[in-house]
Structures are given as structure tokens and as C-alpha cells.
């Protein structure tokens with residue numbers, strides 16, 4: 001698969017503060033990647049370096065094979081950053097037209113308007129007079145004005161209401177299906193879990209886990225098969241099922257902790273054990289996140305191998 005972004009031993013130092021500490025990774029064309037991590041972990045700094053807006057102190061970043069700032073890249077990337085600054089005195093429609101005019105093959109005007117989700121009367125408003133959430137939606141449309149191949153979002157849904165959020169992710173998923181690479185930072189673990197195909201987890205300037213959400217969760221949190229308890233099932237017998245690590249009875253249910261939920265289920269059916277109200281539980285991303293960030297730096301190497 002084609003590599004579109006490559007980070008090779010990147011460090012960013014702000015005076016005494018090491019914001020990003022010797023990270024290396026690659027992102028392939030068509031990936032949908034979430035960069036997650038607690039406050040100050042180095043997410044935004046990394047994103048800004050990928051965009052060429054700040055330079056690493058050490059290491060090398062390439063964007064589609066060139067320096068991020070190369071003029072070939074300018075037409076091929078779109079970004080929505082945390083700071084929304086609107087051009088004064090232009091209406092929403094004028095700003096969209098202006099941004100479209102920067103690119104050789106802009107996205108259709110009507111499509112961008114529909115992405116803003118704004119009503120007719122709001123399109124004639126001055127962009128700087130929009131509400132916070134409306135500004136975010138407009139900056140989303142502006143990020144897509146050039147019909148970019150790679151799109152970067154820094155905390156994109158902050159300030160968006162539920163429906164704006166849903167529309168935003170639906171559009172992002174559509175773009176990704178068309179082959180566009182999407183990279184976003186977020187604090188909303190649920191969003192990362194729902195949308196991203198890959199999560200890069202940052203802590204204290206380092207990458208402490210990198211993988212599909214399901215793999216990160218599976219590796220770091222316990223999964224279980226559970227069902228309603230009844231008097232006829234022997235817990236000792238359940239403990240003999242292959243891959244069952246622990247059997248626990250709690251609140252009227254029996255939980256079989258395992259890394260292999262499918263195999264355990266198969267065995268339950270093969271042995272014709274009568275169970276009702278079956279539930280499969282995989283650990284939640286916030287549990288995995290909590291574990292990883294709590295353990296901090298020391299956990300780095302082993303978790304990277306493991307995940």
C-alpha cells in the first residue's frame with residue numbers, strides 16, 4: 001500500500017518542553033486514523049508537523065514523498081484546525097467561493113454548501129457572525145474545498161451539536177470510502193472507537209499503542225461471554241471449556257472471561273449447554289485508554305509489540 005505520510009524519529013522541543021519524543025510511524029493511502037491521548041500528549045504538535053506548519057527539532061517527515069510544505073502538497077491536502085479564524089466582512093458563500101478559487105479542481109459549490117449544513121438565510125451572513133458550531137461546520141467545508149487527497153482534523157467536533165456531529169462523521173466516512181486518507185485528533189474516545197480504523201495513542205510525547213480499535217481493546221481489556229444464570233449449569237464444567245480463563249457469577253449472570261469469545265460460544269453450542277440471553281462483551285476503549293495512559297512511558301515498548 002502506498003505510504004502517504006512518513007514520520008522518522010521525530011522530536012519536537014519547545015524550549016525545555018519535549019512535546020514529541022522520537023516517534024516513528026507511517027500512514028498509508030486510504031487510512032482513517034485517530035490520534036488519541038490525554039491533554040498535552042503531543043497530538044496537535046504532531047498534526048501541525050505533518051502539515052508543515054511547524055518544523056520538527058529532529059527527524060524527518062514526508063508527505064506524499066515530499067517535504068510537507070512542498071507546493072505540490074498544498075493542493076492535495078485539507079485541514080481543519082482548532083483555531084477558527086474567519087475572514088472578516090465576507091459572507092459564508094463568498095468565503096466558500098474564495099477557497100474554491102485557490103484550487104485547480106475544487107469540490108462542487110453545492111456539495112460544500114450542503115456540507116456546512118447551513119440554511120439559505122445563514123449562507124448570506126458574514127462568516128464571522130456565525131455561532132461557534134456553525135463556524136466549525138463552515139471550516140469543515142473549507143477544508144474540503146480543494147477536494148483534497150489527505151484531510152487533517154484537529155478536534156473537529158468540539159462545539160458541534162449531535163446532528164452536526166453525525167453529519168460530520170457521515171461525510172468523513174463517505175470521503176474515506178472514496179479513497180481519501182483522513183487523520184484526526186480527538187478527546188472523544190467513543191468517536192475514535194466508532195469511526196477510526198486505526199488508533200495511534202499518544203502519551204507524554206510518545207506513541208504508546210497503535211492498531212485497530214478492536215485489537216487495542218482486546219489486548220488490554222478482558223472480553224467475556226455471559227448468559228443468564230440457571231440452576232442446571234455447573235460452573236466447574238464451564239471452567240473446563242477451552243480458552244475460558246475465569247468463571248464468575250454476578251447479578252444473576254454467569255461470565256466466562258476469555259480472549260476467544262467465538263471459540264467459547266462454539267463450545268457452548270457443541271456441548272448443547274442450555275443458555276439464555278447470551279451477551280458478548282469486549283472491553284471498552286476508555287478502559288484500554290485508562291490502562292495505557294496510567295502506566296505511562298514504561299509500558300511503551302511492550303504495548304507496541306503487543307497491540
Ligand SMILES: Nc1ncnc2c1ncn2[C@@H]1O[C@H](COP(=O)(O)OP(=O)(O)OP(=O)(O)O)[C@@H](O)[C@H]1O
Nearest residue numbers: 014017018019037038039040041042043044045046
Ligand atoms: N507553541 C508552543 N510553545 C511551547 N510549548 C508548546 C507549544 N505547543 C505545544 N506546546 C507544549 O507541548 C506539549 C504538547 O502539546 P500538544 O498541543 O501537542 O498536546 P495535545 O496532545 O494536542 O493536547 P490537547 O489534548 O490538550 O490539545 C504540551 O506540554 C504543550 O504545552
